[in-house]
Amino acid sequence: MPEPRRHQLDNGVSLVQIELPQAPVVCLDLWCRAGSAWETSAESGLAHFLEHMVFKGSEHLDAGEFDLKVEALGGNSNAATGFDDVHYHVLIPPAAAPQAMELLLDLVLQPRLDDDDFAMERQVVLEELAQSEDQPEEVAFQELLRQACGDHAYGLPILGRREALEAHTTDAMAAFHRRHYRADRCCLSVAGPLAGLDLERHLRESPLAALAPSDHNSAVPVLQLQPGKQRIELARLEAARLLMAWQLPGAADQDSVMGGDLITTLLAEGRRSRLVEQLRERLRLVESIDLDLNVLESGCLVLLEAVCEPEQLDAVEQQVRQVLLELIDTSPSEAELDRAKRLVGNGYRFSLEVAGSVAAMVGNSQLWGRRHNLQRPLEWLEGWSTERLSQEVIPLLHPDRAYCLQAVPA
Amino acid sequence: MSGAQAQQLLLPGGCPLWLIDRPGAGILSAKLWMRGGSSCDRSGQRGAAQLLAGVLSRGCGDLSGDALADLVEGCGAGLRCEAAEDGTLLSLKCASSDAQALLPLLLLMVQRPWLVEDQINLERQLNLQTLQRQREDPFQLAHDQLRGLLYGDGPYGHDALGVEADLRTLNRSQLQELVGAYGQAGAVLVLAGELPPQAQTLLLAGLAGEAWPCAAPQRQAGPKGLKQSQLACSQDDTEQLVLMLGASTTALGAPHALALRLLHCHLGVGMSSRLFVALREEHGLAYDVGVHYPARLGDAPFVFHLSTSSDRAADATRELLAEWQRLLDQAITAEDLELALAKFRGQEALGRQTSSQLADRHALVLGHGLPFDFADRSLHEAAELSSDQLLQAARELLTAPSLSLCGPASALQQAEAVWQRHSLSG
Numbered sequence: 117m118p119e120p121r122r123h124q125l126d127n128g129v130s131l132v133q134i135e136l137p138q139a140p141v142v143c144l145d146l147w148c149r150a151g152s153a154w155e156t157s158a159e160s161g162l163a164h165f166l167e168h169m170v171f172k173g174s175e176h177l178d179a180g181e182f183d184l185k186v187e188a189l190g191g192n193s194n195a196a197t198g199f200d201d202v203h204y205h206v207l208i209p210p211a212a213a214p215q216a217m218e219l220l221l222d223l224v225l226q227p228r229l230d231d232d233d234f235a236m237e238r239q240v241v242l243e244e245l246a247q248s249e250d251q252p253e254e255v256a257f258q259e260l261l262r263q264a265c266g267d268h269a270y271g272l273p274i275l276g277r278r279e280a281l282e283a284h285t286t287d288a289m290a291a292f293h294r295r296h297y298r299a300d301r302c303c304l305s306v307a308g309p310l311a312g313l314d315l316e317r318h319l320r321e322s323p324l325a326a327l328a329p330s331d332h333n334s335a336v337p338v339l340q341l342q343p344g345k346q347r348i349e350l351a352r353l354e355a356a357r358l359l360m361a362w363q364l365p366g367a368a369d370q371d372s373v374m375g376g377d378l379i380t381t382l383l384a385e386g387r388r389s390r391l392v393e394q395l396r397e398r399l400r401l402v403e404s405i406d407l408d409l410n411v412l413e414s415g416c417l418v419l420l421e422a423v424c425e426p427e428q429l430d431a432v433e434q435q436v437r438q439v440l441l442e443l444i445d446t447s448p449s450e451a452e453l454d455r456a457k458r459l460v461g462n463g464y465r466f467s468l469e470v471a472g473s474v475a476a477m478v479g480n481s482q483l484w485g486r487r488h489n490l491q492r493p494l495e496w497l498e499g500w501s502t503e504r505l506s507q508e509v510i511p512l513l514h515p516d517r518a519y520c521l522q523a524v525p526a
Numbered sequence: 527m528s529g530a531q532a533q534q535l536l537l538p539g540g541c542p543l544w545l546i547d548r549p550g551a552g553i554l555s556a557k558l559w560m561r562g563g564s565s566c567d568r569s570g571q572r573g574a575a576q577l578l579a580g581v582l583s584r585g586c587g588d589l590s591g592d593a594l595a596d597l598v599e600g601c602g603a604g605l606r607c608e609a610a611e612d613g614t615l616l617s618l619k620c621a622s623s624d625a626q627a628l629l630p631l632l633l634l635m636v637q638r639p640w641l642v643e644d645q646i647n648l649e650r651q652l653n654l655q656t657l658q659r660q661r662e663d664p665f666q667l668a669h670d671q672l673r674g675l676l677y678g679d680g681p682y683g684h685d686a687l688g689v690e691a692d693l694r695t696l697n698r699s700q701l702q703e704l705v706g707a708y709g710q711a712g713a714v715l716v717l718a719g720e721l722p723p724q725a726q727t728l729l730l731a732g733l734a735g736e737a738w739p740c741a742a743p744q745r746q747a748g749p750k751g752l753k754q755s756q757l758a759c760s761q762d763d764t765e766q767l768v769l770m771l772g773a774s775t776t777a778l779g780a781p782h783a784l785a786l787r788l789l790h791c792h793l794g795v796g797m798s799s800r801l802f803v804a805l806r807e808e809h810g811l812a813y814d815v816g817v818h819y820p821a822r823l824g825d826a827p828f829v830f831h832l833s834t835s836s837d838r839a840a841d842a843t844r845e846l847l848a849e850w851q852r853l854l855d856q857a858i859t860a861e862d863l864e865l866a867l868a869k870f871r872g873q874e875a876l877g878r879q880t881s882s883q884l885a886d887r888h889a890l891v892l893g894h895g896l897p898f899d900f901a902d903r904s905l906h907e908a909a910e911l912s913s914d915q916l917l918q919a920a921r922e923l924l925t926a927p928s929l930s931l932c933g934p935a936s937a938l939q940q941a942e943a944v945w946q947r948h949s950l951s952g
Contacts, residue, residue: 138550140875171797180807183797188865190872192796207876239810246765247813247833252662351763355659386599388592400648403655423659451600458602462621469551469880 117468117490120478123316125325127299131316132482134307134474134490141191142213142308143475145205146224147483150296151198152276153269153336153414161276162284162292164197165241169289170204171195172233174226179233182223186216193220199270200336200367200413201483207472210309214318217304225297225323229286238281245275252353256523260419263346264361264519268339270412299327305479308471339363339415344519349526355403356429357523358436360420362513367411370486374460374496375509376416380407382448382456383439384420390439390452399435401428413484418513426524433522437515444514447506461497532898535726537633539737541709544898545725546718546884554625554719555881558616558632559893561711562704563609564688565681565749565824571700573653573688575609578701580649582607582616585640586631587732594631603628607635609686612748612823613893614708619882625722630732632715636708637738641698650696653687660685664932665833667760668768672930675756676774676827681749709740714892719881745895748777748824755952756928757945759938767839767933767941771846772829775923778821779896784908785919786828790819792858792866792916793830793849795873800862804849805832811842823894828924839937843929843944850927851950853920857913870908874901926952 123131152163173179186193191208204224208216248254258273265271275281304324306315319325341363365372384391384407395402403423410417424432467473468490481488535543564575583598583605584591598605603620605628616635620628660666670685677683687693717725751774776783793800794817805811815832830850834842858866877883891900927950931941945951 138548140878180798180803184865187796187798187872188868190868190875192872192876209872209875236807236810240806240813243766243811243833243835244813246835250664250764250766250833352662354662355655387595388599396652397648400651403652403659423655425655455596455600455602459599460602462602465551465621466553466619466880469553471879 119489122482122487125319127325127327128329129299129324129327130303130482131319132303132305132478133310133315134478135310136307136471136474137309137311139308139471141207141471142210142306142310143205143207143471144213144217144220145203145305145475145479146220147201147203147303147305147479148297149200149301149483150202151200152272152274153199154296155269155292158280159288159292160272160280161241162289163202164274164276165238165281165284166289166293167195167197167202168237168241169229169234170224170227172230172237173228174222175228176222177219182219185219189216191216197274199274201480203476203479205472205475210313213308213313214315217315217318218322221322221324225327227293229290231286234286234289238284241275241281242278245278245281248275252350253357255350256357256359256521257419259348260359260361260519260521263344263521264341265339266342268414269336270339270414270417297327298330300329302327303479303482305475305482307475307478336414338366339412341415341519343517347522347524350523351526353523353525355423356426356525358420358422358424358429358432359521359523360436360518362418362518364409364416364418364509364512366415367413367484368486370488370493371496371499372508373409373411373416374493375500375505376409376418377460378453378456378497378500379505379509379513380409380418381459382452383407383443385459388455390443391436394439395422395432395435401432401435429522429524433520440513440515443510447502450502453500453502453505457497457500461494464493534898537715537726537729537738539739540742541738541740542714542742542892543726543729544714544716544888544892545721546716546888547721548718548881548884549720551881552622552720553881554620554622554717554721555885556618556629556632556715556717557885557889558636558713558715559889560614560636560708560713561612561743561893562707563611563613564684564686565611567684567688570692571696572684573693574696574700574704575614576686576688577646577649577653577693577696578704579607579609579614580653581641581646581701582635582639584645584649585642587634587638591640591642591645597627598631601628605631611682611686615889617882622720622722625725626728629722629725629728633729633738634732636705637733639705641701641705643698646698646701650693654690654693657685657687657690664762664764664766664768665831667762668770668930668932671758671760671932672770672772672829672928675758675928675930676751676772677749678752680751682751682824709738712743712893712895713740714743714889716885716889716892718885743893743895748822751825751827753926755926755950757942757951758928758930759942760932761935761938762932764933765835766833767836767842767931767937768831768833769842769846769941770829770831770930771850771927772818772827773924773927774825775828776826777824778826778894779900782919782923784904785911785916786819786923788863788866788870788908788911789853789916789920790817790828791869791873792862793817795869798865801830801849805842805845809841809845811838811845821890821894836934836937839933840940840944843941847944847948847950850924853924857917860913863913863916867908871905874905
């Protein structure tokens with residue numbers, strides 16, 4: 117596997133590059149510790165709104181000019197705002213990568229934040245919010261997080277509260293940008309055929325090299341998920357949902373993240389996983405049952421979703437509980453662990469085929485000070501035994517440690 | 527396709543086998559495409575192709591459903607069997623080192639499926655529940671409604687999952703009959719990635735020498751669409767109004783199809799696309815706006831879609847109709863044509879990143895009876911197209927769009943009033 121090449125600019129910003137000679141495109145991925153968890157209460161939705169505004173131009177680029185240039189070069193770009201961080205990425209043919217990098221850094225680090233653009237883009241963000249509120253499943257998940265995470269940022273919507281969005285100003289947004297888009301909070305990750313591009317040289321005169329470090333350190337509090345139980349009625353829901361949330365250690369402990377990946381796979385990926393086999397295949401109580409590991413800095417979240425008829429909800433909850441208690445009682449078999457390892461390992465190897473996902477993986481790790489290479493996750497994977505899973509991870513998924521939300525059609 | 531080494535073989539019985547060698551990553555992707563998807567569902571059996579596809583992996587040859595799942599999941603592999611409008615696709619993705627264990631499954635599933643009654647019932651129940659759950663999504667509702675406007679009761683007139691009443695009555699012997707027909711309308715198998723030695727032998731390993739009688743997919747006319755302007759409204763208690771404006775057009779590889787693909791790139795690909803800029807950037811009318819134009823054997827849908835707040839329903843409808851009208855009134859500029867071409871090339875390059883993508887694209891093209899290098903040829907041909915040819919394609923295929931609306935009553939009224947006054951409503 118290709119080794120990440122790391123380089124640090126004088127102001128502390130890091131660049132990480134991965135050579136993928138066969139890839140048809142280069143992915144440039146700029147990461148910043150500026151997700152919604154860094155907002156004050158009044159700033160609700162600002163991290164994501166800013167991500168939209170970035171594409172409205174900079175000192176040197178008109179609104180839409182960046183997209184036009186990148187797309188005319190045969191590339192494309194996008195961005196995503198999470199709880200912890202935000203990233204902006206461009207896929208571009210290799211020869212155009214230096215130019216795309218220059219445009220990207222200008223765009224993200226020196227946004228114009230024009231008042232008229234701001235008012236227009238607010239409408240777009242409000243439409244995005246309305247669109248998500250018309251999906252009852254998304255409403256149910258938001259409610260689960262709100263109940264389970266309490267006042268923690270992970271319980272608040274990334275899109276923001278409507279009233280807050282309506283009150284935001286460009287000044288407040290500029291202040292958020294100044295506070296968080298700093299040298300010690302950003303990194304650039306690049307993956308693809310990089311031979312001869314000499315991106316390090318191009319970076320030296322870029323706005324990335326001119327970023328100042330933060331004035332003071334700040335941190336997001338550790339998540340403390342509150343177990344509990346609630347039942348809600350939702351309009352427009354057709355099938356009932358059982359949603360559950362558990363907390364696992366944060367992303368800093370990547371070995372433990374791998375353990376979480378293994379146990380969620382063992383429990384709910386494929387027909388022979390415990391939950392799918394018991395609830396969908398044998399008892400036929402659910403249309404689907406999923407268990408996802410959301411890797412987050414202040415505490416990972418394991419989220420379960422079962423889709424079923426409303427009258428089956430209690431039986432479904434009872435069965436989920438029973439499957440988990442059995443697993444706590446008796447260690448998984450070697451065959452089960454082996455199956456999970458193969459699924460997780462292959463999933464990881466498959467993801468390395470695409471420049472975009474490689475850039476995202478190494479970029480996210482770099483941003484949070486994790487400097488392992490691409491081989492390391494596979495070694496962590498092999499380090500898990502059934503005993504270790506039973507001691508370190510499985511007890512964390514005790515049903516009594518979960519927040520459990522039943523959503524039924526109104 | 528450029529850069530990839532390809533070899534064509536023929537399996538005993540007649541199924542073409544294409545091998546695309548991409549050594550290095552240790553990953554193998556296999557796609558078996560068989561013509562005859564949901565558009566071939568018979569009257570009263572809508573949903574049969576998908577139901578059968580779902581049951582294929584629930585037991586075949588000597589393997590029970592559990593044993594098959596144990597084998598596939600035990601290798602950490604992905605196996606999917608799905609019916610789309612024009613074909614049924616079996617997809618396998620695995621580590622190349624597991625090819626020996628897994629490749630034999632593909633032909634075994636289509637030739638010796640168990641079709642256990644109990645498993646058919648389970649799969650049926652899951653499909654019925656999925657159909658019900660899909661109604662939560664206003665986009666799905668608008669989409670289903672538009673499908674009715676564009677295809678009526680025709681072969682493309684229903685969701686591949688089927689129609690509740692039909693799905694409830696499907697039985698094992700009907701599925702058995704469909705298994706017998708697999709491959710007869712054409713099939714093709716594409717393997718891409720790090721190929722095992724003797725791939726052909728492995729594919730046949732489960733069949734004890736028996737050949738699978740089948741033909742290479744031939745070029746043929748696919749299902750037709752309706753060509754008249756219609757309106758359909760569905761009232762729903764949502765915040766937004768979903769609008770879908772579309773027409774049934776033409777087949778992949780047909781005259782004008784490439785011109786429409788460039789119009790698709792111009793209108794709907796990327797943040798510099800016409801609809802994105804006009805409706806989102808200039809008017810802030812929507813978050814999600816775009817064009818849906820899938821590859822089809824018959825008259826493919828060409829659809830503008832967006833969702834907007836109810837109180838802006840009239841504006842959004844007006845703007846969306848104006849954009850459609852624009853396609854018919856004026857040719858796009860030389861710069862826009864060049865940009866559309868760059869996007870078309872860019873999409874092609876991005877669609878060739880993984881072994882799965884390569885196998886998938888070739889299986890689709892070959893399944894439509896088109897040549898292996900169709901995508902490369904299209905890239906060359908697209909460069910020759912003029913804006914006038916794009917305009918001509920629009921005037922031939924996009925003159926009578928239909929509008930599907932889903933949202934609250936007041937928004938429906940506003941949108942409908944705008945539609946009725948517009949010349950496109952016929």
